[in-house]
Amino acid sequence: MRLALAFCVLALPAMADIDAAVDDHILPRLADLSQATTALATAAETGCDALQDPFREAAEAWASAAHLMFGPGEDGGRASAIQFWPDARNATGRGLRLLAQQGAEAWTPEALARASVAARGLGALERAIFDGAAPCPLTQALTADLAATAAAIEAGRRDGFAATLRTASAEGNTRFLAPEEAEAALFTTLMTGLEFTATQRLGRPMGTFAEPRPLRAEMRRSGRSLANVTAALTALRDLAATLAEAPQTDAAFARAISLAEGLDDPVFAGVETTGGRLRVEALQTAVNETGRTANAEIGAALGVQAGFNRLDGD
Amino acid sequence: MRRRTLLAGLAASATAPAWAATGATHIAAAREPSGAYALFGLAMDATTVFRVPLPARGHAAAAHPMRSEAVAFARRPGTFALVLDCAGGTVTHRLTPPSRNRFQGHGAYTADGVYLLTTEAVHTTSEGRIGIWDSATWTRVDEIPSGGLGPHEILRLPSGGFAIANGGIRTDPSDGRRKMNLDTMRPNLTYLDNGRITETVALPGLAQASIRHLAAHGSTIAVALQWEGSPDRTVPLLMLHQRGQAPRLFEAGPDQPRMQGYAGSVAFSGNGQQCAITGPRGGLAPVFDVATGAVAKIMTRPDICGVAPAGPGLAFSDGTGGLLMPNGVRKHALAWDNHLIALAPTPSAASRSRRRRYRSERR
Numbered sequence: 001m002r003l004a005l006a007f008c009v010l011a012l013p014a015m016a017d018i019d020a021a022v023d024d025h026i027l028p029r030l031a032d033l034s035q036a037t038t039a040l041a042t043a044a045e046t047g048c049d050a051l052q053d054p055f056r057e058a059a060e061a062w063a064s065a066a067h068l069m070f071g072p073g074e075d076g077g078r079a080s081a082i083q084f085w086p087d088a089r090n091a092t093g094r095g096l097r098l099l100a101q102q103g104a105e106a107w108t109p110e111a112l113a114r115a116s117v118a119a120r121g122l123g124a125l126e127r128a129i130f131d132g133a134a135p136c137p138l139t140q141a142l143t144a145d146l147a148a149t150a151a152a153i154e155a156g157r158r159d160g161f162a163a164t165l166r167t168a169s170a171e172g173n174t175r176f177l178a179p180e181e182a183e184a185a186l187f188t189t190l191m192t193g194l195e196f197t198a199t200q201r202l203g204r205p206m207g208t209f210a211e212p213r214p215l216r217a218e219m220r221r222s223g224r225s226l227a228n229v230t231a232a233l234t235a236l237r238d239l240a241a242t243l244a245e246a247p248q249t250d251a252a253f254a255r256a257i258s259l260a261e262g263l264d265d266p267v268f269a270g271v272e273t274t275g276g277r278l279r280v281e282a283l284q285t286a287v288n289e290t291g292r293t294a295n296a297e298i299g300a301a302l303g304v305q306a307g308f309n310r311l312d313g314d
Numbered sequence: 315m316r317r318r319t320l321l322a323g324l325a326a327s328a329t330a331p332a333w334a335a336t337g338a339t340h341i342a343a344a345r346e347p348s349g350a351y352a353l354f355g356l357a358m359d360a361t362t363v364f365r366v367p368l369p370a371r372g373h374a375a376a377a378h379p380m381r382s383e384a385v386a387f388a389r390r391p392g393t394f395a396l397v398l399d400c401a402g403g404t405v406t407h408r409l410t411p412p413s414r415n416r417f418q419g420h421g422a423y424t425a426d427g428v429y430l431l432t433t434e435a436v437h438t439t440s441e442g443r444i445g446i447w448d449s450a451t452w453t454r455v456d457e458i459p460s461g462g463l464g465p466h467e468i469l470r471l472p473s474g475g476f477a478i479a480n481g482g483i484r485t486d487p488s489d490g491r492r493k494m495n496l497d498t499m500r501p502n503l504t505y506l507d508n509g510r511i512t513e514t515v516a517l518p519g520l521a522q523a524s525i526r527h528l529a530a531h532g533s534t535i536a537v538a539l540q541w542e543g544s545p546d547r548t549v550p551l552l553m554l555h556q557r558g559q560a561p562r563l564f565e566a567g568p569d570q571p572r573m574q575g576y577a578g579s580v581a582f583s584g585n586g587q588q589c590a591i592t593g594p595r596g597g598l599a600p601v602f603d604v605a606t607g608a609v610a611k612i613m614t615r616p617d618i619c620g621v622a623p624a625g626p627g628l629a630f631s632d633g634t635g636g637l638l639m640p641n642g643v644r645k646h647a648l649a650w651d652n653h654l655i656a657l658a659p660t661p662s663a664a665s666r667s668r669r670r671r672y673r674s675e676r677r
Contacts, residue, residue, distance in 0.1 A: 077568020088546040117568060175614055177636050177645035184616065184634070308345065308633030308649040309578055309594040309619035314373060314390065314419060
């Protein structure tokens, strides 16, 4: 009897604790983001000379929460309004220039809420604060707009989407038809976050061996390119731990994070040298390996399958 | 010969059990947990009412307008299509294209059900062809040009003719899927009346948007696009067109990048007021208000791909088993395939006479 019971428990897919993921991982990180962006806006109220540190703190909070943008974050492009990146066509530079030309009428949070997302958020603020690309009143409005967006995401998550996640399979919840679907959504978020870190945060500055693109590094103006990678990996490791008991995944994260911490190349300028490129590539390989491990270990435990139609291509 | 065929077709439709008797309002193919494939009949409460086993993954199916018969097409480049008796749960015929052609995943019956039209491409050149089959004997009776390269979906229009999505892509004959001409591709929407091409519509400024899937309500045609250009560019993926007019393009505002340049299916709501495209890559389906072009709502489901009119509204299916029908929502232990197909109501007498004109023209 005892043996049979043990078998049953083992045979069931590991059930992730949705409540724990919501209460201990998602909501605190969105609250941090809301707080850090509010602190930036508050600092800007008295002038634009001392915004570099508050900007970096907001960026750190964002890199720790950017993977949580499914749900209210992605509705209406709110995530893009926090950070429009990658930006291959320099839409942020062009959009910010246009806003600067439009004059004070366009420099209110209300007007900005209707402006192109590319000209808003951390990307525009980084140019304003580190390159002096915007007059102070515009910078002030951008910080207020950013704080409002982060607050709206946090409120949407706390008041609506957390309940949607927790009430999977309840009547009227077409988003999640079963508890496994809420788990699968969190797992997808983990995998997407790892992929984004490997292919965008690291892959874009790496470019190709023949043509490295260090100027494409995320937030290079504020020197946060590598710091964002470390913050993202740390947050994703925490999410993985709430999804399943996954020692191999945790070890893979530990390895990737230690490589990032040991990399003395804050904006990936080193990709232009062979040795520097190899070190960034080693980190990218470790992140990809973490993804493969998580897919095998956690994806299997949750019974999640890769997209049937997404990958069909017809 | 043609007259006898016509009589045989009518006799069959009079005696064979109709769709209504199966209880199904929609059909869709799916992968089962065992890895096997089947075509299912679906009811408005999201239950399955029949199952016909398939030998391989399908792409789409065409439903006979009266008989409870469907033709399931293999994924392109297809070398077979299967005629299914949905009430009996069996495969009754296997269609094989002429050796130089490959099926392209879709087909459509004429409104009277006498003929089946299949999208095909010449294997070596991707030149588009439409195969015409007699649905009583399943002999091939004719073949006509599709009006472009790589046709994908063909749709019977409420007004009488057909619309063809010529994807514009030349594929590598060695695997039939690798794309060879993305820099020079010229997709088009082709209208076919009485067996002849009467209008061809290209996309202004969006030559690299492959025209792949179609829907119709009244005189309006909806076209779902798949972007083959730079992934850095976000483009509209839904075009609405009325004969003789300029096309209208629809975009989901700030949510458009989530589509990742790829729309899997398109459908009008039953009342025609809304039009939805599905984005399996981003797991979303924007539903547009046809009159204003505004986004009415966004459905969010992982791997969402199937969409069809249902009652006055819409139904959706996804690769994780979710089936959202007007009278019920269910998660099946199935991976629903690309398309959800609404079974057409019995055609009106007027459209039957139009079909007769099509036949006399072809004779």
